[in-house]
Structure formats: C-alpha cells, structure tokens
Amino acid sequence: FHEGVTSPQVTITASNESIIMEGVHRQEMWSQQQETTPTLAMVPRLVPNPASGSVEISLGAEEWRVLTMINGKQTVGQIAQRSGLGEARTCEIIAKLMQSGLIERREAAAGESLAPEFEQIAAGYLGAGANVLLQEAYRIAGVTDPSRASAAEMLAAADAFEAEARRLIGADRAGQAAAQLRERARELLV
Incomplete structure (x- = not known):
C-alpha cells in the first residue's frame, strides 16, 4: 500500500463475510486433514501392487513430482524440501496418494x-x-x-x-x- 495511490481496479469482489467464512472453512479442512496427514518424519513407500479398482487415478504435475521422489528412504520433510512445494502442500499430496492406494505409510526409525x-x-x-x-x-x-x-x-x-x-x-x-x-x-x- 502506498499513501495517495489508488488501485486502478477493484481486485477483491467478495464480501468480508464470505472471505471470513472461507477462512473458517479452510481451518476446518486443515483440522480434518491433520488427522490423516502424515508426519514430516514419515517415510512413504510405493505400494508394490496397487489394488486395481474401477476408479481411475489422475495425477497433476505436482502429484507426479512428489510421487517420483518417493523411494522408501526419504522422509516427508526431505521430500517437501527437495520438491520446493512446502511442507503443507507436500503433506496434502502424500495424503491424497495414500488415499488412492499408490503409497503406504512407513514410519522411519x-x-x-x-x-x-x-x-x-x-x-x-x-x-x-x-x-x-x-x-x-x-x-x-x-x-x-x-x-x-x-x-x-x-x-x-x-x-x-x-x-x-x-x-x-x-x-x-x-x-x-x-x-x-x-x-x-x-x-x-x-
């Protein structure tokens, strides 16, 4: 923000109430995710023979990046650091990959x-x-x-x-x- 300078256009069109509600919604989602989110010390590994179900799995670029780094030796924290996606996003992706049955949890000694x-x-x-x-x-x-x-x-x-x-x-x-x-x-x- 600069004094005396006005924005040429309105960039936020949502009401204050909807922004606050979105924040509350995200906090609730994060609380729910923390129950299934892996710890940074967890070492994920690929499932040798993923169950083939009727559900097709589609992965985006970030999911593929994280999946290629899973080798059964690196911790979630190390993967987050190497991927450059940050701890929260990496944990979110790993939780999704676990739900899809592609990887499994293995806590490291x-x-x-x-x-x-x-x-x-x-x-x-x-x-x-x-x-x-x-x-x-x-x-x-x-x-x-x-x-x-x-x-x-x-x-x-x-x-x-x-x-x-x-x-x-x-x-x-x-x-x-x-x-x-x-x-x-x-x-x-x-």
Missing part, C-alpha cells in the same frame, strides 16, 4: 533419518576421520545398526561422540559438535 545427519555434522568438525569416530561412538552406545537406532540410542551416541572427540579436537569444539548433533536429533524427532 529415528536413526534412519538421523544417521546421515550425524555423519554430515561430524564431518564438518572432524573431516575425513569423522566416520571412524562416529562408528566408535555407536559401538560405545551399543548401537549395532545406526539406521535402526531409537531416539535414545542416537542421543547416547551423541554423548559418546563428544567424549571421543574431546581427545582430537578439544572440549570446546567437541561440545559444539555434540550440541549440534543433539539439536538436530530433537528437531527431527519432534
């Missing part, structure tokens, strides 16, 4: 989404030697397969990583690295 994040953060602090130290931290924490680890096991691995990293990079940098690991774990798990 905490470690499945955290293990690659841990590797990236550790490499940022330790470089090439990070993976060896991270594997030792997993061993100390009792994690045999990081991709199947629980949230508690991944947080224990962050503690073990901090203890091991202190010898190599000092207490301050090890503390920073471990704090970043813990923060990322909490972000992904909430």
